[in-house]
Every structure is written in structure tokens, then in C-alpha cells.
Amino acid sequence: MSDTPAFEPRIVAFFCNWCTYTAADLAGTARLTYAPNVRVVRIMCSGRLDPQFVVTALRQGADGVLIGGCHPGDCHYQEGNYKMLRRFHLLKRMLKQFGIDDQRVRLEWISASEGDKVQRVINEMVAQVRDLGPLALVGKPTPHPDASEKHAAA
Amino acid sequence: MNHLYYPGCSLKSTGRAYEESLLAVCATLGVGLTExxxxxxxxxxxxxxxxxxxxxxxxxxxxALAEEQGKVGPGTPTVDLVAPCAACYLVLAKAQHCLEENKEVGGKITAALAAAQLQYTGRVVMRHPLDLFTNALGLDAIKAQVTKPLTGLKVACYYGCQIVRPYATFDDQYHPMTMDHLVTALGGTPVDWPLKTRCCGGSLTGTVQEVGLRMSYHLLKEARKRGADVLLTACPLCQFNLECYQDPMKALFPDHEPLPVLYFTQLMGLALGLERARLGLQRLFVPFRQPVGV
Amino acid sequence: MSETMQSAEPRVGVYVCHCGINIAAKVDIAAVVEFAKTLPYVIVVRDYKFMCSDPGQELLQQDIKELGLNRIVVASCSPLMHEATFRHATEAAGLNQFYFQMANIREHVSWVTADKALATRKSQALVSAAVRRVVLNEPLEHQKVPVKPNVLVVGGGIAGIHAALTLANAGKQVTLVEREPTIGGHMAKFDKTFPTLDCAACILTPKMSMVRSHPNITMLTYAEVVGVEGYVGNFTVKVKKKARYVHEELCVGCNECVEACVYKEGRFTDTFNEGLSKRKPVYMPFPQATPSVVLIDPESCIELKTGKCKKQCATACTRNAIDFTMTDEIVALEVGAIIIATGFQTFDATRIPQYGYGKFPNVYTSLEVERLVNASGPTGGEVQLRDGSTPKRVGIIHCVGSRDEKTNRHCSRVCCMYSLKLAHLIHERTDAEVYNLYIDMRTPGKGYEEFYDKLLKEGVNFIRGRAAEVTDWTVTPEEEGKLVIRAEDTLIGVVRRIPVDMVVLSVGLEAHADADEVRRLFNISCSKEGWFLERHPKLAPVSTFTDGIFIAGACQGPKDIPDTVAQAGAAVAEALALVDRGFVELEPNTAFITKELCSGCHTCIAMCPFSAIRYNKEAGVAEINPALCKGCGTCVAACPSGAAQQHLFTDEQIFQEIEGVLNYV
Incomplete structure (x- = not known):
């Protein structure tokens, strides 16, 4: 490995249980390969997404955050995705004020049958954040000493 | 509307009438074409x-030249490149597809372009004039400018094989209708005939002439049988092949009756009230004498 | 929950599953195990070939007992797959089942990642997240909610009929809702069924009349579900009964009114006969219609359109069953489970113009030919062309609207077999020469291949190749006046022109055009093609993502009658398992308010779509009714003070999960 490894973005995804998480499972069942940079946190509904989750993820070292919910009108809980959408717009405005490029936070409606969309969106987002480069926040924790390197090689 | 125009070799030679009529029609319709x-x-x-x-x-x-001259590149809007010859249109569209999807061949092409200080970034939209007129400009805009409607004229719309192949996406591949709709907009009557996309025999006429002639003969015969007064093409090779060989065709198939074969742009020009000479109609081997707009 | 359990230091066991080679081939299991050992509170880490198997489950149960573990993490497949399995295993070993957490390293890692080192790291990150999170898990109990005993079956085709009868025979009260004026579905239109050639009516109509007479079945025909509320075990359903203008309970199906109608002859498209015959405005859908009740079509009835008819039909009815003032009616139902069996529609053949349907009169769809060969059809079972003559040569084109990138990519599964059946029937009735143009002959079923073999021996012609077009362009004298099918015969490598008198288009099966609206109504999912999505393609083929709602028959995907009936039976078994248990256990992921933190700001109250939150004036705080809360967590996300929290998904649990996944790239 070279001294300065190429930048690989770290992205945290919040997927709702009923549509997008299931779609990600479907992408797996269909063996649709995609970039490994995204880590999914399951929530029951995208309406559960507290803006603090996004801020915390960025604060803790994520270079981007992906949010996946049911298509408008399809929410398992009737309207959680709309509630989240309202917060999402406010959050994006706030992030901009913090000097965080709003392309780092992306919202996608992905239904349970759209495994291919999970693949496409993740690949697109990883490429996009890779182009943006690392999120340089003052006081951001340095990445955990990369013990995994050793384990992965083992 | 401004577009770049790629004539290709045919429109400067055997297909001169296609260029003449296309340019005249575009000028009348306010469609700018820059070669x-x-x-x-x-x-x-x-x-x-x-x-x-x-x-x-x-x-x-x-x-690549189109991108350069159209002043487009990554992140900019696209530029339309109009290719009237069906074969040019298809090969250019196919090349775009290849550059996008085939890494191996695409890489070689990109390298070849780079050697000539050129690059292509995917910002060109290929358009056949049929696509340009029916989809970009719209039939209503054309209809509004018709001064001599083709009332009573029965037209066999012949699409040929190139603009219905994969990568040509503006019309249905099995059942193209853009030219039929255009003829209707011009006031004419498209005849329902089944050989719209059947091979004209073009590439065989030069090599195994008898086979080529037979294929053309069947097309023209069926068009006549369905009551067509004229057959329209959207390809210089189809036009040349179907029109210029009607004498040897007659020798081989004595029941052959001559049928005028026009570029669709020539008929458009007539409906728009343009002079016959501006549309290259004097170049026809089988003259089209039927009065239009009476 | 015991105090000792809560105050005890977390002791976490981590179990990494190989899933055969499903995970192990892409993830370095040993590296994940070694990594997990470095995580806080982890006492033991093990890996096993199949954690979901008995020995796998015993592994963690033994550790709970012997090592005193009080938290369990299994890194294996999706929680949607096996969370319940491992929760039960945890519970069986004496630990509260919610002290369990799953890391999805199969669907989300090994199956979607190309690079093994990166897949290993991603697995480590997910394990890290699960361990951090499980430490904060709390002991919870499932909420028990009673289940209503009645069942709704939507769709009265063979799937719905079979489901309703089986449930009714088990003693359940069933409501069967059918959109058309009669039950029977597509099967009622068929003459014979493949491969046994037994008469469709002979096996279907007795079941239809059993539905009609069964004391436990309420049949609502000419009716549609318009609203569904509630949840598993407790659905409230609204059904719209369209006005028939005939009182069902009075009509005896004597058809006197039809005779008396001012229209002497049928004038309007008879949809049951696929438009091959005409009916009057007052009509019986077909002789064996169930219920055997006429109806009046408001689109064509003079009285209903203008109010200026002699109303001879009403006069003719001795029972005064006809009532022009009838209006649509809404019926409310309370049910515990719902079986959706809404079937399919056939492909619209005009979408492939090169086959000439709608342009050449003697191009028919297969469903039209089903009516032609049917003894009770418009020609009394005679296979005739539009001019009444008998065809001498017939071409059957397979895969029309199936296996085609431009229309439907899927194989419709039944067309090969029904095409063979029609070939046999046409050949038998007319002695015509029959050509089958097929891409691949697909006959996987009991007795199906044998049926194909029989057809080969009967002298039916088979041409392997997708038909290019049906044309009236003739080139030889023998083609004159006929339709010509052009196709490449790929077995002999030539393009053939086959002149025929009749073309049969074997149209494929498609999801209903309104499948998307129906799916929204029941809050279930659709595949891209519009088929209703099963919860798991193999292990939960009749369940949906909404508990208590099951699917059966062709609404889930194309299938033949035997498979449809089998699936209807399976859906019944699932519904019975639910309603007979008498209660459901709801996931305890409800929201709750910490009074001390609540400022009474009302923010959460507006968020809740289920009206589960109310404001307690005396206490000045919000209160959540756990029986109404569905566990979406929207109020929790909106609460400005952190007073609202969600069991299983507390802020702190999610923060820990975020930190966990970010530990490594």
C-alpha cells in the first residue's frame, strides 16, 4: 500500500425498515455488487430520522449521509417520510451554513422492489463524495487506529 | 432553434436533393442548421x-468536433447534431453508445481522439431530421406553416432498415410511425402498408443486382398495390436504390409500374409552398408531377 | 425484568455465521472474530457454519447458561430473515429476547461486495455497531392484542374461491369480495384445462355454487374494497357494493327481464365472451353466473341514461326485483386477516402492432379462442372465422407480451401449455393444420411434457422461432387472401412464410393495470412489473410485508390452476394460524415519554398519524397510548427535549450504532 492511500469516503446510511432496508436486502439476494463504503443503520421509519443522527454521523467522521425511505404515499406509517422530508430541507440549509456541501447528504425514495436502485444510488453517492474529498471538520476525531487493517490481512 | 448539421458524403453527392430540400425546409421553419x-x-x-x-x-x-464547435462539455447543456443520412445517424449514435458502455473499445477511441488533441464527453444528442421535426420542433409548428396541404395524396412512408435498428430510439423499431404522422400533418394520407422497414436491397444492387432489384421491385409493387402515389424515404441509399434503378427493374419485371420516390423533406417543401427547384425535384429520374395543394 | 439483570455488567457473546460459503467466501471470518474480541464487554466470540441451525442456536444458548452472557450479537443474514429465530433461541436460554442484536453481513456485505478485504472491514464495522448497541438494549415484553376471527378474501377467481371454501370449512366466517358481477374469474371462461383436458366448468361450477350456499361465506359481488384500516388481527375494511339495479335477494335468475328488454337483440360488448358476442343492458353475465342474478349496465340502459324507457324489464319481473333507484352502498367489515387473490389481466395484443391484432379480423387472442372452443361460448364451441367459415390452417404465436424486452420480460408460465391445449382442440374440432411458433417449449409440470409429446404425435406442427410479423403482404398465389406469418425457423435456419386463415396470439399474463392502487390500499408492495411482493420468495411466499395480509394466485406472479389452488391453500393455512391463535404479539418498539423531560410543548402530538399521543393537562406532559402506537418513531425524532423515546430505537442506541459503523472504513 502506498504512503498516501487514495481517499475512500465513509458514508452512513439510514434506511427505513419497510422499503429501503428491504430493497438493500433484495440487492443482496440479487447479488448486485456495489461500493462497500456505505454502512446501513436500520430505523423503523424514515420519520424516525432525528437530524442529530446526520450531524452526529458527520461529526464522528462520516463524509456523507444517505437517507432512504418509502416513496411518497407509500409510507408504512402513512406519512413518516413526509415528516422527514420537512426536516431534511431545514437540515440541508443548516449544513450549508456550517460550510458543509449539501451534496454530502442525500435523500432517496427506494421501494422494497428497487434493489437495483440501492446499487445505483450507493455507487453514485460514493463517487460523488469521493470527488468532494474528505469532510474536513475542525476537531473531527481522527479515524480509529486502523486495527481492521491487521485483522483484514490476517 | 440552432443545431449542428452533419451532411455526410451522400448529401454532397447522390443525395444532393436531400440536402437542398432539408436546408430549404429548415430555413422556412426557422430551424437553424450550421454545418x-x-x-x-x-x-x-x-x-x-x-x-x-x-x-x-x-x-x-x-x-468531438461537434462538442468543440457547439461549445459544450461536462456540466453544460447538450448540443443537437442532425444527421440526415440514416446510415450516418445510426453509426454516430452507435459510436456514442460504444464510448459510454464498452470500456475496451471506448478506451481505444478516446486514445485515438487524444492523439488528435480531441475529446468527447458525451454532450452531443444525435438527431435524425424525422426526430427533429416530429419531436423537437413538433408537428403543430409544422402544420401551422403548411400552405399547400397534400390533400388527396396517398403516400407510402418507407423507413428503411437503419433508423429502426438498436441505438436509434426515436421511433418504434417494428412499427415506426413518425413519417406517417408527419405526412398526416402535411395534409396527406399515409397508406397502411406492411413493408415500411423491409430491406430496400441497397447493398445488393451493386453486387448481386438481380437480387437487389427483386427486393426493390417488391417494395414498389406493394406500395402501388396499396394505392400510393409516391413513396417517401429518409435515407439517401434507399432513395437512390429505389428510384434510379426502375429502368433495369422494368426489364427484369415487365409488370413493374414506375413510382416516384422522394425524400420526405422534398414533400415537406412542397406542402410548405417552396419552389420545386429549391427542393431538387428536377433531379428525379421518375418525375413527380402530381400537383400539390390544389 | 429483574434489577440484577439491569445493573449487571454487560457480558456480550458474538457469533459470526459462515452461512455455508455465502458469507465465508467473501468475508474473512477469522478476522471478524479476532476483531470482535477487541470490542468492549465482549466475553466470547465464536463462528459457526450455520448459526440458524439447531447446533448453531445451541452454541449461544450454552454460552448464556455457562458463561453468564446477558447480551447476544449474531452476525449473519438480514434481521428480516432470522431475527425472530435468534430472539427465540435467546429467550429459550432464559434471557429476555430483546437482549439480542443482529448484524447483517450477508445481504448487506458478502452478497454485494466484490473485494474480500473491504467486505471483511465492512463486516467488522457492522459487528462493532451491533455490540455497542446491544449493551444498551433493555428487556421488553411483546404486547398481546386479540385477533378478530373473521377473514376477508379479495378476488373471486379460483384462488379466492378455494381460499374462501377452505376457510369456511374450517368454521371461519368469510367475506368474499369480487369486482365482477359473478365469481369464477378467468377459469370460468375456459372450456378445457391442461394437461388432463377435463372440463373447466365441471370442476369449477360446483365450487362456485358451494360458495353461494355455504353458511359461513358472505359473497359480495360487483363490489370493491375501497378502504383498509387497522393492523394485523384488527382490520376495518370498507367495501363498495356497486348498484346492480336488481335486488339480489329477490332475483331468481329467470331471465324474464332480459327477454322483455326493449332491445330485441344484444347491442353491447359482452365482456365475458371477450367481445365476440353482444348483450343487452340487462343481462346475466353467463349462464352459470354466481350469484345467479341479473344486473343492469348504467352505461347502456335507456332508463338509467335518460329516464325515458318503457321499463318492460321491470314489468316482466314478477318478484319486483328491478329497482332503478338503487345506489352504491358501503359495507364495513371487521376482520383479523385478509387474503388477496385478485388475479391477472391478459396482455393487450394491440401493443405489438406487427402481429396485426385489431387490424386483421382473423387475428385472435388466446382468450377469445378459449371462448370460441367453449361449448357455452358465442359459437357453441365451433371454431369459426369472423365470416363464419372454418379455418383450414391456423398459426398459434407463443410469447406475445412475454419474454420480450419491449413489453414484459417475464415468462408467463401458462402460455406454452394453453397453446398446446388450444392446438389440440382446434385440430380436433376443425381438422385444421395447426402451427405453433414458439421460442422455447416450457412444459415443467406433472403430465405437461407428456401432453407436448402427445401433440407432436397428433401431427401439430412446431416451429422454433419468434414470429416476426403477421402480414397481408402476399407474394405467391397460394398466399392470396390469407394472413402470412413470417418467422425464422431456427432449427432449420430459414426464414419461413406460413400462410394461414387464423392467427391465435398467446397473450401473456400481466399484473392488473390498477395493481398499484390496490397495493396502496392494503399497504403491501409490488414488484416492478406490478405483481404483489411476497415477504420472502422461498420461505414466506404467501405473506406480505404487512402482517395479517396474505396473497394467493396470479396476483403474486403468473401461475397455472394447480399452483394457484395450492397457493390459496397455503394462504389459508397462514390466515388460520393467525386467527386461531386468537392474539398477536406486537413488536414492543413503541414510543414513550419521560415525564421529567417533557415540557408539554405539543410538538409530538401533531406528528402522530395514529392519534396515539394525548396531552395530560393535570400533569402538563404528553402521554403515549402504547396500544395505539405503531412504532414509527416520528414523534421521537421531533421531540425537542429528548423526552420522547422509542423502545429498541432510543437515541442513544442509534448514536452508538453510528459510532460503531464509523470505526472503520
Missing amino acids: LQDWNCCGATSYMAIDEVKAFALAARNL
């Missing part, structure tokens, strides 16, 4: 059969 400077062979025909990479490289050079 691509320093264009080269599209890569169709022999090149494509022998060396696909070289053929695509030739096509790609034209695409």
Missing part, C-alpha cells in the same frame, strides 16, 4: 464491416 466544420466520413459501410474500432473512431471525431 459542422472539417467533418469526416462517418465510418459506416465498408469501414464498419472491416474494422469496427476504426469506424467508431471516425464517427467519434465528428462527435
